[in-house]
Amino acid sequence: MSKKKKALSIDSRRGVKTLEEAHAWLAERGIEDIECVVPDLAGVARGKMMPTEKFFSGPTMTMPSSIFAQTISGDYPPDDDRFQHNPTDGDLFFRPDYSTLTAVPWETDPTAQLIHDAYTRDGIPIETAPRNVLKRVLQLYSEEGWEPVIAPEIEFYLVKPNTDPDYPLEPPKGRSGRPEVGRQSYSISALNEFDDLIDDIYDLSEAQGLEIDTLIHEEGAAQMEINLRHGHPLELADQVFLFKRTIREAALRHDMYATFMAKPMSNQPGSSMHIHQSVLDKETRDNIFSTPDGDASAKFLSFIAGHQAYLPSVTSIMAPYVNSYRRFSRNTTAPVNIFWGYDNRTVGLRVPNSKPAARRLENRVPSSDANPYLAIAASLACGYLGMTRNLTPDEPKTGYSSDVMHALPRGLLEAVALFGECEELIEVFGEKFVNTYRAVKQEEFETFMAVISPWEREYLLLNV
Structure with missing residues (x-):
């Protein structure tokens, strides 16, 4: 396969521009399910899996605002004057970036994945969403x-x-x-x-x-x-x-x-x-x-x-x-x-x-x-x-x-x-991102400090 043909082949496997093109792309491949994914602060894939029909017929995907304030251990930092977590854990709204549409080749059933961006109800980008930070x-x-x-x-x-x-x-x-x-x-x-x-x-x-x-x-x-x-x-x-x-x-x-x-x-x-x-x-x-x-x-x-x-x-x-x-x-x-x-x-x-x-x-x-x-x-x-x-x-x-x-x-x-x-x-x-990131990392450190390491047992147990 020539380099040019291979590049075209690869391009056809990843990304479209519009909702209509996404519909055709999924239909052509017989895709049954879609993983709607969002990278969180740790780079972990959060989101929802849904049947293709629901993706096209349902409302905009929503998830709790806490997904961008979660530590790697699944905990949440306490609120303080600088980090104000949404006390009601209300919903954020997620829009698909169709340029990221691609297959999930390790799934048994025909499945696609699509990265989403986070917004408020009014369409304002969420400051703590990593993709929005890079943008x-x-x-x-x-x-x-x-x-x-x-x-x-x-x-x-x-x-x-x-x-x-x-x-x-x-x-x-x-x-x-x-x-x-x-x-x-x-x-x-x-x-x-x-x-x-x-x-x-x-x-x-x-x-x-x-x-x-x-x-x-x-x-x-x-x-x-x-x-x-x-x-x-x-x-x-x-x-x-x-x-x-x-x-x-x-x-x-x-x-x-x-x-x-x-x-x-x-x-x-x-x-x-x-x-x-x-x-x-x-x-x-x-x-x-x-x-x-x-x-x-x-x-x-x-x-x-x-x-x-x-x-x-x-x-x-x-x-x-x-x-x-x-x-x-x-x-x-x-x-x-x-x-x-x-x-x-x-x-x-x-x-x-x-x-x-x-x-x-x-x-x-x-x-x-x-x-x-x-x-x-x-x-x-x-x-x-x-x-x-x-x-x-x-x-x-x-x-x-x-x-x-x-x-x-x-x-x-x-x-x-x-x-x-x-x-x-x-x-x-942005102040919101810096304060949230700081609070999450401080909470992760506290979680780490709750674990006693082998080094401590090896050198402190009988020596101090």
């Missing part, structure tokens, strides 16, 4: 005549099924019947251990019109990385959201778990979601990070400087859980600073080698457990603030820097406090 940041770029382009890279682990959280995770057995014991970065043989699973990931992805650029074996035991093609930030966030569901489903078919935890195993590297970013002029379609002569532009340097200035304050979005901060370890492949450098993977902000038209910044701070909508919005917000304020970065690092911890917060509470105190980011994200 808000993209609107800021549009008002400046800019169009950001991103390409995410998502790492994840395959692990042996584990139904008891008190036991550590272990790598699964591959086709050889043996689990990986060493680190196998970029190993084709280690990748081939999971050929059947990888084939399923590709098949399920193609059935949804999702394009994988590359899939590689990463440094950890049974750790993989998927790279997606560059494109519009909202479309790529949708793809990451759908890929996570797809990879988990594919792994379950092979009696494995796929986990996007930032640090699932203590003796293995963490998992990241690197975000490559460039910005186009909306009219000329030129990359504003390069001058006509091909040099780095002042806007590019300000984009970098914005990340250096504001990354610490959005770390709670890019590293959203207590576990996320275990990934930030010195002398590993994870970033521990907000230095920048050319083709330097030991700093948090890397400028890859490229032609001028493809000049971009790779943000290496986000972990794979981050909500893709929020992580992309936060990263672009940093760059936006840098460019609109004409900030200047420090000098690029040319040497090894993974041993220097600098500026990034070391824990969730510190990170959340920085986010809630940054007035520039409050202006970008």
Whole structure:
């Protein structure tokens, strides 16, 4: 199959423009049920499943307003003066984005999925809905005549099924019947251990019109990385959201778990979601990070400087859980600073080698457990603030820097406090979102503190 034909085939599997086109798309495929899904603050798919007939004949989908104030454990933060949860838990209204319509290929009956956006009864976008948060940041770029382009890279682990959280995770057995014991970065043989699973990931992805650029074996035991093609930030966030569901489903078919935890195993590297970013002029379609002569532009340097200035304050979005901060370890492949450098993977902000038209910044701070909508919005917000304020970065690092911890917060509470105190980011994200996010993360921390860890039993039980 030629690349052109394959692209057309993939396009036909994903997305339409209107309700009428959706009706035809579903009828052509004999779709019986539709999953109406909404990404919540954690990136979890919330929503309703309904028969196709009900979708077209029923009223607008509604769900309680609390879905955007729920912690990862299913709890809710208490109200205070800054976080005012709707006391009646009244309904929000959800409209389908028909460009996201695609199949659910792992379901037995013909099923489709459709991502929805959240609004008030009066049609005002809900500030705390992650998709709306990203749209808000993209609107800021549009008002400046800019169009950001991103390409995410998502790492994840395959692990042996584990139904008891008190036991550590272990790598699964591959086709050889043996689990990986060493680190196998970029190993084709280690990748081939999971050929059947990888084939399923590709098949399920193609059935949804999702394009994988590359899939590689990463440094950890049974750790993989998927790279997606560059494109519009909202479309790529949708793809990451759908890929996570797809990879988990594919792994379950092979009696494995796929986990996007930032640090699932203590003796293995963490998992990241690197975000490559460039910005186009909306009219000329030129990359504003390069001058006509091909040099780095002042806007590019300000984009970098914005990340250096504001990354610490959005770390709670890019590293959203207590576990996320275990990934930030010195002398590993994870970033521990907000230095920048050319083709330097030991700093948090890397400028890859490229032609001028493809000049971009790779943000290496986000972990794979981050909500893709929020992580992309936060990263672009940093760059936006840098460019609109004409900030200047420090000098690029040319040497090894993974041993220097600098500026990034070391824990969730510190990170959340920085986010809630940054007035520039409050202006970008909106006070309602910042306060809700802060309250949810503080409640999650309290839930974590209620659990006694093995480390405490090991070292404190008989020693203190």
